[in-house]
Amino acid sequence: MARGNRKVPDINSSSTADIAFLLLIFFLITTSMDTDRGLARRLPPPPEKDQKLDDIVVKERNVLVVLINAEDQLMVRGEYLKVDQLREKAKEFIANPYNADDLPEKHMKNVPFFGDQRVTDKHVISVQNDRGTSYQAYIDVQNELVAAYNELRNELSTEKFGKEYAELNADQQKAVRMIYPQKISEAEPKNYGGK
């Protein structure tokens, strides 16, 4: 009988790499690294039970009402508007560059970096939609409003600091935000007709 020390033959490990590759590819396919993107919003806290609905009175000039009906049409302050016109309208409303009477009133405010500024800090953009409005139309409107704010902030940042808003440091961003605070309110949906 052959009894001397017989070596166990080496297992050929040249294919382990391939096995590992297969595993790797499997994980690459089944997992997702996609970063979710979206429009961030903050909802108002639920109304208190004994809170009166009409205790916050906002002057009419300070409100920009954006109505979206079930056919996805827009009405802003009594006139029809296309979605791509909304951005300019909103920018004009937020900034009120010529101190117009029907646009938001301005208040003196001390802002770091900028000193005393006249700011439209009382303005509100109110989005009201129908229950039959499509989600895409709603997001389009929200998107345009956010874009209006972003453009205004960018314009201000480049004018003052020579940089885009996103590149400013936290304090500078805060100052810019004080001048253009984002105020988009969402009303309770109304049923303007039909489902």
Next chain:
Amino acid sequence: MGKFNKTGKRGMPALNTSSLPDLIFTLLFFFMIVTTMREVTLKVQFKVPQGTELEKLEKKSLVTFIYVGEPTQEFRKTMGSESRIQLNDSFAEVSDIFDYINQERTSMKEEDQPYMTVSIKADKETKMGIIADVKQALRQAYALKINYSAHPRN
């Protein structure tokens, strides 16, 4: 000089590949750590709307998802083709959202709870009625940070 004799057979020495599997495994582990498994099986189908001013949704562990859309083909028979809400792995009603949010919140670390974000992934054809109901339910549950999921538009 006879020292530089090129006549002998000099093959290229074989590259030692015994550490190749280790390299690949490192890659594998890297991907296993940075990526997340798709956690829920979707029972509703949706195409999220498009937008340009999107922000990144960070810290996946703080995010709770609510899916809204039409039931997929295999559930059409039982659920119909009206838009439905999906929470975790099952269809739900608007009234279930309150409990769902509270349950998700308690499963979070306490210091993370104020930063809880709810991401609404809804089909772009959805009617706003159902979304408004969801929003009202979220307000009641004090989940006020929300995110409308969307794809960047080119």
